[in-house]
Amino acid sequence: MSALLELRGIEKRFSGVHALKAVxxxxxxxxxxxxxxxxxxxxxxxxxxxxxxxRADGGEIRVGGEVRSFRSVAEALEAGVALIHQELNLAENLDVAANVFLGREPSRWGVIDAARMHREAGTWLKKAGLEIDPSTAVSELSIGRRQQVEIAKALAVNARILIMDEPTSSLSETETRKLFDVIRDLKASGVAxxxxxxxxxxxxxxxxxxxVLRDGEKVGDLDKEGISHESMVRMMVGRDLDAFFPRRQGEVGEPVLEVDGLRTLAFPAESMGFSVRAGEIVGIAGLVGAGRSEMLQAVFGVDRRLAGEVRVGGRLVRGGSPAEAIAAGMALVPEDRKRDGLVLEMGVGENLSLVTLARDAFPGGFRRGSAERQVEKEMGEAMRIKTAGxxxxxxxxxxxxxxxxxxxxWxxxxxxxxxxxxxxxxxxxGAKHEIYVLMEALAERGKAVVFVSSDMVEVLAMSDRILVMHEGRLGGELSREQASEEAVMALATGGKL
Ligand SMILES: Nc1ncnc2c1ncn2[C@@H]1O[C@H](COP(=O)(O)OP(=O)(O)OP(=O)(O)O)[C@@H](O)[C@H]1O
Ligand SMILES: [Mg+2]
Structure with a gap:
């Protein structure tokens, strides 16, 4: 019996990169x-x-034993293959229902049947674990919710083969649980x-x-019994990673970041205060929508603060502009890299130099090519950034x-x-490990590190202290000794310890 889907000898080259080698x-x-x-x-x-x-440069795709060649997304969908993209792909200017049915809008006498579209979209959204009004504008949704809309969109085409490219990367624990339930249902109905x-x-x-793929080649398979953290890591990186979460010995010093009476636009009725000491790593936990990103953005000044004071090293940072925050020594690595992180048309060196060049603005405004190349070399090596030249x-x-x-x-x-x-x-x-090492290294040099994460294991392992947010306020604080998954979840859902 042949597999539902079979790929043989798939080849792909981009200029300069042999991306897939006979996979x-x-x-x-x-x-x-x-x-x-x-x-x-x-x-x-x-x-x-x-x-x-x-399009592949070579190789064969078989669905149900038949050789197929898809010239467009529509053709693949017709054959029952749907892909949920890693980089979200929704139409910002349309509502949720229109996104779920994009290109396949139900119509009546040649006009889009909006009532039916909204009704049916509601059903698919529910199946994807998202209970919102289908006429909500996509631009108003958090990344987590957009991800769920993508899932609903794929469910709505009744895919036989459903591809999810990092579907949970911006989902909370609870949302991830819901997704796994959806996956179990799909599996039971025969979807691959x-x-x-x-x-x-x-x-x-x-x-x-x-x-497992490595450098464009298939390294091998692991069956259910063979799957373990170690076996997967070994196959992926070709070596064992020791001490995945590094632990430093450093001393904790004076408060570097002090936040007092902060009120954000997202939760105007709530006010927050906390401080972070030199050499300390503070994790911010909470469910998606608890206001964690909004809090960071208000501290940094990307978002306007309704009230409150932020101090760095005892000096007041008025807020309202990231430039002032940067001048005061603050950096913010945002959640949505496509939206606020990168200039996609520019190269690595130029992107890496964006902040430093803005800060050390050069009289006359020349772009300093040599400085860019230096940063590209140093950071590229430290972070093991892989480019095609x-x-x-x-x-x-x-x-x-x-x-x-x-x-x-940053x-x-x-x-x-x-x-x-x-x-x-x-x-x-491998890169996660490198990011942890960099966070630890900063803390060890007496900097204050604050990170928001929905990855429970990471929050528990990396934080000296955990602040848990619930509906726009600090629901509680956990020391390293008090920290456990149960304690974090209790506070994140509005409970007590
Ligand atoms: N449109 C493109 N033009 C040029 N190079 C590309 C293009 N798309 C992908 N590549 C290159 O092909 C290689 C494989 O990229 P791909 O996005 O498939 O990796 P991935 O396994 O999905 O990685 P990640 O885990 O980071 O998402 C990379 O070297 C990438 O730079
Ligand atoms: Mg990818």
Whole structure:
């Protein structure tokens, strides 16, 4: 019997990169296959080829034993192959229902049947675990919710083969649980699922089999019994990673960042105060929508503060402009790299130099090519950023490598206070480890590090102290000794310890 889907000898080259080298892959009905590999290994490219987004240079795709060749996304959808993109792909100016049915709007006498579209969209959204009004504008949704709209969109086409490229990277624990329920239902109804994730705990939970790519080649498969954290890491990076979470010995000093009576636009009725000491790493936990990103943005001054004071090293930072925050020694690595992190058309060196060049503005406004190359070399090495040669536009790099560029850009300015919003979202295990090492190194040098994360393991392992947010306020604080998954969840859902 042949597999529901079979890829044989898939080849893909981009100018300068041999992205896929004779890759084979198969998946059966009702099977969840996890596709793993480091940033830039070729996972998204392979899936885009399967879903008709890109054309292969060679090889064969078989669906139900028949050779198929998809010239467009529409053709792939017709054959039952749907892809949920890693970089979200929704139409900002349309409402949720219109996005779910984009290109396939139900019509009556040649006019879009809006009532039916909204009704049916509601059903699919529910199945994807999202209970919102289908006429909500997409631009009003958080990343987590947009991700769920993407899932509803794929469910609505009744896909037989559903590809999820890092679906949980911006979902909370609860939302991830919901997604796993959806996956179980789909599996039971015979849908084949290809699941890409850098969260190995999830893979262990959800996958029936694992296929690993490295540098565009298939390294091998692991069956259900063979799946373990160690076996997956070894296959992906080709070596064991020791001390995944580094621990420093450093001393904690004076408060560097002090926040007092802060009120944000998102939760105008709530006010927050906390401080972070030199050498301290503080994790901000909470459910998606608890106001964590809004808090960081208000501290940094991207968003207006309604009230409150922020001090760095005892000096008042008035707020209202990121430029002032940067001058005071603050850096913010944002959550949505596509929106506020990068200039996608520019190269790595230029992106890495954006902040430092703005800060040390050069009289006359020349762009300093040599400084750019220096930063590119240093940060590129420290973060192991993988490009297809100098000058590659950042927009063409793999998702995880883009994330590294965002972080590298802010680290290059050597901040006193580093604010990170979901810093390891979408980065591979090796790069995660490198980001942790960089956070620790900053703390050890007496800087204050604050990070928002929805990855429970990471929050528990990396934080000296955890602040838990619930509906726009600080629900509680946990010391390293008090910290546990149960304690974080209790506070995050509005409970007490
Ligand atoms: N449109 C493109 N033009 C040029 N190079 C590309 C393009 N798309 C992908 N690449 C390159 O192909 C390689 C594979 O990228 P791909 O996005 O498939 O990686 P990935 O395994 O999905 O990584 P990640 O985990 O970071 O998402 C990378 O070196 C990337 O820079
Ligand atoms: Mg990818």
């Amino acid at each position: 084979d892959l198969h998946v059966d009905e009702g099977e969840v296959l996890a596709l793993l590999g480091e940033n830039g290994a070729g996972k998204s490219t392979l899936m885009k080829i399967l879903a008709g987004v890109q 699922i290809i699941y890409i994730s850098h969260r190995l705990g999830e893979v262990q939970e959800v996958a029936d089999r694992v296929t 100098a000058g590659q536009a950042v927009g063409r790099m793999s998702g995880g490598n883009q994330q590294k560029v965002v972080i590298g850009k 680290l290059a300015m050597d901040p006193e206070v580093l604010l990170l919003d979901e810093p390891t979202r979408g980065v591979d295990v």
